[in-house]
Amino acid sequence: MNTATPRNYLAQSLREEQQRTLSLCASHTARTIGKPPVYSGITALRISGIEVPYCISLKPCTFHVLYDERSHRASRSNTRYLLHHNLQSTHGIMYIDHQQQRIRFTHPIMTWALLASHLSQVEIIVLADAILRSTLQWIRTSIDDIRRFLENSAPFPSKKRCLAALPFLETVTDSPMEKRSVLALLRYGLPYPETQWSILIPAFGRTATVDMAYPQQKVIIEYDGDAHRQDKRQYRWDERKRQALRAMGYTVIVVFADDIVSKDGRFRFAQRVADALRCDISDIPKPQYKALLSDDRRERARLKQQAYRRREARKGRKV
Known part of the structure; x- marks a missing residue:
């Protein structure tokens, strides 16, 4: 099969989104007073030329920025802040120069870990697959890199779900x-x-x-x-x-x-x-893929919580 057209179409789309995001981040960084921002989340994925997962729990905004503590978080418009969680590793902060600005952003593996608490189990797997598929030399990643990152990292939200993604990453798909x-x-x-x-x-x-x-x-x-x-x-x-x-x-x-x-x-x-x-x-x-049930459990819990809130609201109106 000649897959050149789909692959080229996707690659071109990712390059265009990367350049658009870099231009926005260059302007955003130039307007920042004090310590320059470190971009993470969806923004970092776009800078890295990686397909973005479904992430409905994060409200749409142009910039996702990393911060260490709430007191260190500046106030910027159209910006969502992601907590660092002390994720120290060789896959940490990266740099790219654009329009005479040095843009700082999190490595895709670190970005994946930071986004995991906002993703379903399926999308945690899909994003890891997209990271492994990237052919850009400066961010090329292997499943062993992901394993080492998880082995060496301190506990962070959704670390267990990240570990549960590993059995699904032995074979990388095309999209x-x-x-x-x-x-x-x-x-x-x-x-x-x-x-x-x-x-x-x-x-x-x-x-x-x-x-x-x-x-x-x-x-x-x-x-x-x-x-x-x-x-x-x-x-x-x-x-x-x-x-x-x-x-x-x-x-x-x-x-x-x-x-x-x-x-x-x-x-x-x-x-x-x-x-x-x-x-x-x-x-x-099958037993090795039971992690896929976690999304159903989370959905049932969400619906149960919604039903509980509706019941409580009805009780409040009666009183």
Whole structure:
């Protein structure tokens, strides 16, 4: 499969966002009196050219800035502050010069740890996968780097959930949505598919690479995002490739963003794959992937708390 178009489209988008963020941070830093800010969170990810996870608990703002103590936190507009949590390691503060300004920001691993308390378990995994996927030499990271960081760091909020992400990082996917697709399958008890699987298509005399596959069961899963439709040649190749694979006896399942962003969509997607594999789905993941249940537990706790508050509010109105 020719994946140049989707990859180039994503890489270009990340570069444009990186340059835009650096320009904003240069102006922001220049206006700062005293100690220059250290950017973290979503801002640091954009500076690093890394895909941003779903992070609905953080209110939208342009700048995420690191601080050590509340008394040291300055007052800046359009800024959210993230507590340092004494995360000391070699993966600490980095520097990049832009428009005659030195921009300081947290290394992606440290950023990941700081953001973890604001992320679901799935998004903790998705963000770590995105960090490992980065090919920028100055931030290139391995799973061993992440392991060492967690082993050497003091306790911090969501450290256990960061540790729980490690079993899901042995194989790096090609995009955040592909990782979310894999996790949707694991959540419902299906086995881990092979990712970026290569297969020879004799009709074309060439080897294609598919996003996910269960080769023994002859089931292939392709994530189809907007990037695949940016180039007509790419779109035609995708369609011809899938037709050829089906002619070879493979079941080809195409998954879209709508199939992944909701719980019902993920369930239906997992059911389609299970039907193709001729197996049953389960409400319980395999033991090594049980960390995926934590999001369901947190959601149940949140709904229970909301119901409690509604009951208390009704009692207050009656009084």
